[in-house]
Amino acid sequence: MKVRLLTGLLSLLMPALVLAGEYNLTVDRVEIDTGDFVKEGIGYNGKSPGPVLRFKEGEDVRINVTNNLDEATSIHWHGLILPFEQDGVPGISFPGIQPGETFTYEFPITQAGTYWFHSHSGFQEPDGAFGAIVIEPEGREPFRYDREYVIQLTDKHPHSGDRIMRNLKMMPDYYNRQQQTVGEFFSDASSNGLMDTIQDRMAWGDMRMMKADVEDVQGFTGMINGKGPAQNWTGLFEPGERVRLRFINSSAMTYFDVRIPGLDMTVVQADGNNIQPVNVDEFRIGVAETYDVIVHPKDERAHTIFAESMGRSGYARATLAPEEGMEAPVPPMRDPARLTMADMAGMPGMDHGDMDHSSMENMDDSNMQDMDHGSMDGMDHSKMGGDDGQPSDPFYAKGSGIMPVAANDGKFLSYADLKAQKPLYEEREPTREIELRLTGNMERYTWSINGVKYEDADPIRLQYGERVRFKFVNETMMTHPMHLHGMWSILDVGAGKWNPIKHTVSVQPGTTVYMETEVDAPGQWAFHCHLSYHAAAGMFRKVIVEGGPDSTQAKTDVAIEEGGDA
Amino acid sequence: MNASKFLVIAAVVSMPAATFAAGADGHGHGMASGEPGKASQASRTINVEMYDNYYEPEMIDVEPGETVRFVVENKGNLVHEFNIGTPGMHDAHQKEMKMMVEHGVIQGGQIHHDMMNMDMGNGHSMKHDDPNSVLLEPGESQEVVWTFSDKGNVEFACNVPGHYQAGMYGEINLK
Numbered sequence: 001m002k003v004r005l006l007t008g009l010l011s012l013l014m015p016a017l018v019l020a021g022e023y024n025l026t027v028d029r030v031e032i033d034t035g036d037f038v039k040e041g042i043g044y045n046g047k048s049p050g051p052v053l054r055f056k057e058g059e060d061v062r063i064n065v066t067n068n069l070d071e072a073t074s075i076h077w078h079g080l081i082l083p084f085e086q087d088g089v090p091g092i093s094f095p096g097i098q099p100g101e102t103f104t105y106e107f108p109i110t111q112a113g114t115y116w117f118h119s120h121s122g123f124q125e126p127d128g129a130f131g132a133i134v135i136e137p138e139g140r141e142p143f144r145y146d147r148e149y150v151i152q153l154t155d156k157h158p159h160s161g162d163r164i165m166r167n168l169k170m171m172p173d174y175y176n177r178q179q180q181t182v183g184e185f186f187s188d189a190s191s192n193g194l195m196d197t198i199q200d201r202m203a204w205g206d207m208r209m210m211k212a213d214v215e216d217v218q219g220f221t222g223m224i225n226g227k228g229p230a231q232n233w234t235g236l237f238e239p240g241e242r243v244r245l246r247f248i249n250s251s252a253m254t255y256f257d258v259r260i261p262g263l264d265m266t267v268v269q270a271d272g273n274n275i276q277p278v279n280v281d282e283f284r285i286g287v288a289e290t291y292d293v294i295v296h297p298k299d300e301r302a303h304t305i306f307a308e309s310m311g312r313s314g315y316a317r318a319t320l321a322p323e324e325g326m327e328a329p330v331p332p333m334r335d336p337a338r339l340t341m342a343d344m345a346g347m348p349g350m351d352h353g354d355m356d357h358s359s360m361e362n363m364d365d366s367n368m369q370d371m372d373h374g375s376m377d378g379m380d381h382s383k384m385g386g387d388d389g390q391p392s393d394p395f396y397a398k399g400s401g402i403m404p405v406a407a408n409d410g411k412f413l414s415y416a417d418l419k420a421q422k423p424l425y426e427e428r429e430p431t432r433e434i435e436l437r438l439t440g441n442m443e444r445y446t447w448s449i450n451g452v453k454y455e456d457a458d459p460i461r462l463q464y465g466e467r468v469r470f471k472f473v474n475e476t477m478m479t480h481p482m483h484l485h486g487m488w489s490i491l492d493v494g495a496g497k498w499n500p501i502k503h504t505v506s507v508q509p510g511t512t513v514y515m516e517t518e519v520d521a522p523g524q525w526a527f528h529c530h531l532s533y534h535a536a537a538g539m540f541r542k543v544i545v546e547g548g549p550d551s552t553q554a555k556t557d558v559a560i561e562e563g564g565d566a
Numbered sequence: 567m568n569a570s571k572f573l574v575i576a577a578v579v580s581m582p583a584a585t586f587a588a589g590a591d592g593h594g595h596g597m598a599s600g601e602p603g604k605a606s607q608a609s610r611t612i613n614v615e616m617y618d619n620y621y622e623p624e625m626i627d628v629e630p631g632e633t634v635r636f637v638v639e640n641k642g643n644l645v646h647e648f649n650i651g652t653p654g655m656h657d658a659h660q661k662e663m664k665m666m667v668e669h670g671v672i673q674g675g676q677i678h679h680d681m682m683n684m685d686m687g688n689g690h691s692m693k694h695d696d697p698n699s700v701l702l703e704p705g706e707s708q709e710v711v712w713t714f715s716d717k718g719n720v721e722f723a724c725n726v727p728g729h730y731q732a733g734m735y736g737e738i739n740l741k
Contacts, residue, residue: 142619144733242733266731276644276674277619277728294732419674421618422643498674 019059025050025131026066027073027097027119032128034221035228037158041128042069042119049226049250050117050131052150057112057138063105065097072096072121075105076485077133078288079115079272079503082107084523087485089120092526092542096121112137113272114246114290116152123161126252126532130154134246135272142421143268143277145294148244149235153285153307153316155220155254156228164217165533172445175217214337214402215311216442216478217253217533222307222316229317232327237320242296244268245305249285252532255310255479255506257284257404258291260303260320261331265293267413271502274421281410284310286481286506288530291413295320302326310402310479312336334407339477342399343509394494397510402479415491415506419498425490425518427497430469434460438507438529438539440476446537447476447529453538460527460541462519464548469516472507480534481506484543486525490516504530522548599651599720602697603633603713611635616702618642619724619734627739630716637709640702645672646734647724649699650712656723656730659699663725666694672726675704714740 030043044050055061067073074096076088086107090096097103112135119129132150157164167174227233237243245265249256259265259282267278269292277294285291285307297303302321309315312333319327393414396403406412440447449457462468470489472482481504482489488501492514499516507513528540609629614636615622628634638648649659666672671681682693694701700708714720723735 140620142617142732144620144624144735264731266728268728268732277732279728279731296731495674 019056021055021059021061023053023061023063024066025063025075026068027075027129028068030128032156032226033228033231034156034223035230036221039156039158039160041156042073042124043128044131047226048128048130049152049154050129052132052134053117055109055133055135057109057135059109061105061107061109064102065105066102067097067099070099072098073119073124073129074121075117076120077105077107077115077117078483079113079290080107080133081110081486081488081521084486084521084525087525089485089526092524109135111135111272113269113274114150114248114292115272116248116250116288116290118250120526123165123252123532123536125250126157126161126164128154128156130250132246132248142274143244143294144242145244146241147237148246150225150246150248151305151318152225152248152250153256154223154249155217155251155309155314156223157217157220157252161252161532165536168216168445168533169537172216172442175219176215214339214478215254215309215313218311218313220254220309220314222254222256222309222314224305224307224316224318227318229315229330233318234324234327235318235320236324237297237322239300239322240296240298242294243320245293245295247285247291247293249287249289251287253287254314255284255286256307256316257282257310258305258307259283259407260295260305261328261407262301263295263297263303263320265295267291267293267417270418270500271504273424273501275500276419276421276498278413278417279411280406280413280417281408282404282406283413284404286479286504286530288481288483288504289502289506302328304328304330306331308333310337310404331407337402339509340399340401342397343401343477395506395511395513396508400508400510402508416493418491418493418500418502419495420500423497423499424488424501427499428467430516431466433469433471435471435473436482436541437473437475438480438482440478440534440537440539442477445533447534447539448537449539449541454528454540454542455538457541459524460543462517462543462545464519464522464545466519467516468519469514472505472513472515474507474509474511474513477509478531478534479506479508480539481530482528483530484517484525484527486521486523486543486545487517487519490518492516519545521545598715598718599655599698600712600714600718603635603711605635605709605711607633607713608635608711609633611637614638614648614722614736616640616642616646616648616724616734618644619646619729619732621648621722621724621734621736624736625739626722626736627741628714630740631714633711633713635709635711637707638700638702639707640704643675643704645675645677645701645703645726646729647694647699647701647726648710648722649725650710650720650722650738651698652719653721656721656725656735660725660727660730664727667727672701677701677703714738716740 025044028046030041030048032039032041032048041048065075074088074090084093086105087093115133117131118125132152221228225233265280271290300322302319305318307316317330393403395415404412437450439451483504489505490499491502491505505515522545525543527543528535609632640646671678720738721735723730
């Protein structure tokens with residue numbers, strides 16, 4: 001897979017020479033076996049997921065990508081800071097890689113941490129075209145561990161990406177298997193009263209949504225490192241060792257709630273950037289995010305890595321064990337979360353204009369009851385966020401039905417816990433604010449920003465050297481992982497200079513989230529929701545950074561526009 | 567400090583029986599890790615630098631019964647601790663430190679000493695003043711003089727929440 005131009009010994013002897021590595025990737029049709037089904041997909045070097053690319057901070061990499069498909073392809077290096085022509089988005093960074101062609105990416109590695117790469121063409125990424133990137137820092141890591149594993153999650157679906165998109169366009173609830181049933185209607189009616197229940201259902205119908213819209217593509221098998229739950233990917237450890245787990249969510253559409261029963265996890269990195277360590281029992285990983293955690297298994301026993309989808313429609317499972325073949329119990333999935341009216345609170349822009357305010361108030365009541373008995377079955381109701389001072393997460397709407405709660409009632413990671421270990425940028429006032437309303441119409445499966453989908457939208461123009469504050473207002477009922485290419489997203493968690501930098505920022509339904517960006521990368525970049533079918537449906541923008549060093553500006557002017565894939 | 571915050575802290579602090587320091591086991595009489603020493607008896611001085619979040623050095627050899635003068639300097643941007651103890655003592659102390667963080671006594675690079683020194687009644691406080699440890703803001707430097715016992719599983723560690731788990735500890739090798 002990779003050929004180091006310089007051996008370790010040579011680089012020691014000649015420290016003045018720039019470290020350079022050459023890597024080869026082929027893009028291939030591959031077979032993917034989830035244990036539940038076998039399908040054809042796309043992979044790298046004959047496999048999905050592709051290899052783990054290991055780089056060193058300060059290295060100049062050359063990556064030769066050979067397209068063995070009968071269609072164009074591309075590779076985007078997710079989270080890497082690089083010249084925009086190397087960013088791998090057809091139609092924005094370059095024309096793409098044609099069938100039979102070899103394209104050579106060349107860029108310097110200026111950062112360290114856990115990242116990933118994936119195709120940015122069509123639905124090749126949901127079809128399996130992704131792999132992991134691990135970058136070793138120039139200096140020492142600011143933590144200690146004895147061994148490490150990449151834990152790359154995905155939501156493998158039996159249908160191809162093209163087919164899923166066609167079905168969603170035809171019938172947006174095609175893959176929504178958790179729609180409320182007649183039985184559920186009667187059980188709600190008996191506990192909430194018949195009129196409240198009817199009113200509740202009618203109100204939701206008016207909004208052209210269902211409470212089960214937490215996940216709009218269900219029916220997948222969760223996989224870790226290319227293994228389904230039954231195939232049980234296993235990582236070995238010696239009792240007493242500290243193990244670093246590099247979680248990467250390469251799913252097309254699925255958020256996972258991750259825990260390792262019996263082990264405390266210490267989160268030390270988010271989206272490749274070191275954070276002040278946080279001890280947690282469980283964390284939610286958004287699509288395209290990464291989290292690095294350190295665990296310290298002391299006993300001669302196996303532990304299950306359990307990753308339930310946010311909507312509880314599927315799970316991924318792997319094992320940490322002292323010996324191959326050992327395994328630990330796999331917990332049952334918890335009851336599915338249901339959206340509440342709180343998750344809808346930010347929806348003035350949706351076309352449910354015929355809903356009057358009195359019915360809204362009624363719904364609110366009945367819905368809160370519904371949440372208590374429906375989605376939180378068997379749980380201590382007092383644990384739900386709200387007025388009673390119990391755990392709540394400022395990044396979820398108050399009273400949200402999808403706010404996560406740890407399975408053991410312990411600590412669930414919040415964005416509010418993320419604080420930069422070593423802030424990259426000086427804190428300063430933003431030069432201006434740009435509001436981006438995340439919008440959509442579930443009935444037509446259109447997704448957009450400020451009500452305008454990508455093909456109809458003007459690019460967002462930023463000036464080199466400014467610091468822009470982005471205000472995301474989620475007016476839909478789904479969570480959107482917003483990914484700005486090329487520049488860091490400084491997530492406002494209210495920690496001032498300690499605010500963390502990320503490449504992907506999840507915006508929960510009914511919430512407003514702010515992030516700031518130091519506009520320090522000339523060129524043109526993609527900015528989109530990382531849910532594959534939302535991006536394709538139009539929740540996507542081109543960002544043009546104007547100005548900057550003269551040489552780069554000239555290149556931007558002649559940037560090739562072709563393809564139009566996103 | 568406003569009154570409501572005071573009440574919260576008072577309620578929390580009325581629980582533990584000791585001050586917020588090295589954990590419950592052993593005040594004065596022969597801790598498993600050793601006991602406070604006198605600087606005049608120290609056989610040598612070891613400089614320990616604290617970074618975000620690790621020590622330099624990360625391993626120290628000592629003779630059984632040796633008295634060592636540690637000069638500890640925080641060269642990081644966050645608050646760090648240097649605490650000599652067994653893993654069990656560190657574990658107990660971490661629960662106390664967690665409370666200190668949750669109640670705002672430690673915030674990023676700052677220690678709010680006014681909150682630590684407050685008299686909580688019944689002789690309790692959130693003082694961090696046991697002789698086996700120092701808690702330092704960035705740029706601060708302090709000494710710990712310690713006489714090690716003959717044996718035991720002893721580490722130096724930072725018990726600010728998450729730091730020990732992330733790897734901010736060092737081994738004491740009793741030769």
